[in-house]
Amino acid sequence: MSPAEGALTAEERVGQRNTRLLLVVVVTAILISVLNQTFVNVVVPDIRSDYGATQGQTGWVITGYLLVFAVGIPLYGRIADLYSLSRTFALGLLLLAAGSLACALAPSLPLLVAGRILQAAGASAIPALGFAAVAKALPEGSRGMALGLLSSSVGAGAAIGPVLGGVVTGIAGWHALFFLTVLLAALLIPGALYALPGVADGASGKPAGFLAAVRHFDVPGGLSLALSAGLALFGVTQGQVVGFSSPVSWGSFVAAGGLAAFFGWRIRGASDPFVTPHLFRNRAFLAASVTGFLMMFANVGSYVLVPLLLSEVNGLSATGIGLVLAPGAVVVAVLSPVAGRLSDRFGPRALVLIGLVIFGISMFSISAFAAGASSVAVAVGILGQSLGFALVNSPTANAAAASLSRDESGVGLGIYQMLFFLGGGFGPAVAATFLAVRQGAGAGALNPLFAASSASFSDAFLLLTISSVVALISATGLKRRIGKGDKGA
Known part of the structure; x- marks a missing residue:
């Protein structure tokens, strides 16, 4: 063992030896988690038909999952700072597998919803602990590519999920999707136990053992x-x-x-x-968190508006809408790792600012020129939006990780991921509601450069443009450069 290796903690040495396997496990787990969310959206009509339920009752298959998922993310993030990350991640996979089995075998809708809640209790561990695993296993300045791969798997899952859900359901029924999740999650558990970092007992004041971790967990705060x-x-x-x-x-x-x-x-x-007040005085962390929330607000909001625009105004079929959206999904999946790696080399702030400018211009162009115009114009705008999002997504996560101390990286990234997820939940709801309000008002477009035919959609995309502008202002607080020992702005 070299002197440099000897100076590392046991956790750091394990992380270095198993980085590739760690990434395989975490990237695959995130992919499974996202697939589990997106393919269910496709099969809700089949579930409603099989159980003879109303649309409102069946909605709890999605709503129950999302609520528990949002609650679990910050809790798992704190656990990552107190207890073995590998064991907790494996527990999350086990709960996901158990919940999926319950869903596959559920004889009634209430039991299916209960299975989905159990799924979410496990799946919420994956983003929180996955990003924390990278932050703990890799040194600052070497995380960008890995975080980019994690972000890429989210984009890939979002693109593949609806297609996979439709194909598998058509061949074997919707129950097969949950059996598939059981198999994939169970296969990852041994890899998670082996490759993910644990906690060096007693190091940096951390509790030693499960019971000590429980005593240090602030239940009321969490x-x-x-x-x-x-x-x-x-x-x-x-x-x-x-x-x-x-x-x-x-x-x-x-x-x-x-x-x-x-x-x-x-x-x-x-x-x-649960977390020290110092975290909320950390300007770089707050900038990353606000930027992540607003970026997901605008990005996911647009993926609700675009299909509505193309369907209601342009008259495209589901296949046509998919063809418009597909190139953007490919751009995000391919460029996210590249953007992450570039953020290690050149710093995250410049990339994020460039990405937000591209994103904002793309949203504004749809608002001004494509809302009600040719579907080709919409496709160009979405392609630009996807390029901007790819430049923002993984560099912002890298900036958030770099702004945190090692002892608070788990809970900090858990809070970051929670806000990231909430942005994706708020965006579609607010955008769709604003669109409905503007459609009901029947007024002219708010965008002074509006030159197309659908004023209400123009206004909705203008709202997303404003969100990206506020994100741009927030991103000025990100760290300029990151690297080992670099604590400056």
């Missing part, structure tokens, strides 16, 4: 943050269904705000808080 996220997402989903003025929707937002306030009070007064 639950208040997690439930705040879940209630905020529930308020958005219910607002989209019954209106944001409904008591259920605004009541959820009020409760979420109350829990967030309690969380802020708790971390300032607890002797061993």
Whole structure:
């Protein structure tokens, strides 16, 4: 063993020896997690038909999963700082497999929803612990490519999921999709136990063993943050269904705000808080988190608006819409690792700013010139949007990881991933609701350069443009460069 190797912790040496296997396990797990979310959207009509349920009842197959997923992400992030990351990740895969088996065998809709909740309890470990595994196993300045691969797997899963769901369901029925998830998740468990880093007992003041980790886990603080996220997402989903003025929707937002306030009070007064208040004074981390939220808000929001635009205004079939969206998905999958690697070399801030400018111009061009014009113009705008998102996604995650100390990388990245996920939940709901409001108003377009025929869609894409501009302002707070020992801006 060389002197340099001897200076490393056991966790760091394991991480170095198994980096490739670690990436295979985490990238595949994230792919499975995203597939598990996206293919279900396709088979909801089949599920509703098989169980004879209403649309509202069947909606809980998706809503129940999303709520538990949002709650679980920050909790798993904190666990990553206190206990063996590999064992916790393996537990998440085990719960995902068990929930999938329950879904595949469910004789009724309530039991299917229960299985989906169990799935989410396991799947929420994957993004939180996957990004934390990279942050803990790889040194600062060497994570970009790995984080890019993780981001790429998200894009690939989003593109493949609906196609896979339709094909498998057509051949073997929707139950086969859940059996497939059982098999894939179970196969990854041995690799997770072997390749992912654990926790060096007693190092940096970390608790030694499971019971010690439990004693250090701030349950009131963790639950208040997690439930705040879940209630905020529930308020958005219910607002989209019954209106944001409904008591259920605004009541959820009020409760979420109350829990967030309690969380802020708790971390300032607890002797061993869920996260130290210092994290929320970390300008670089806050900039990355806000940028990630707003970017997902705009990106996922556009993927709700574009199919509606192409279907309602341009009259395209589902196949035609898929052909318009497919090139963008390929761009994100291919360029995300490249962008991550470039962020190690040149720093994340420049790449993120360039990406947000490209993204914003693309959204504005759709608002001004493509909303109601040729589908080719929409396709060009979506291609530009995807290029911008690829330049933003993994460099922002790299910037977030680089802004955190090693002892808080798990909970910090858990909070980052939570906000990233919430952005993807808020974007579609707010964009679709705003579109409906503008369609009902029947007014002219707000964009002064509007030159197409659908004013309401123009306004909705203008809203996403504004989101990208605010993200651009936030991104000025990111670190300019990252690297070993680099703690400056």
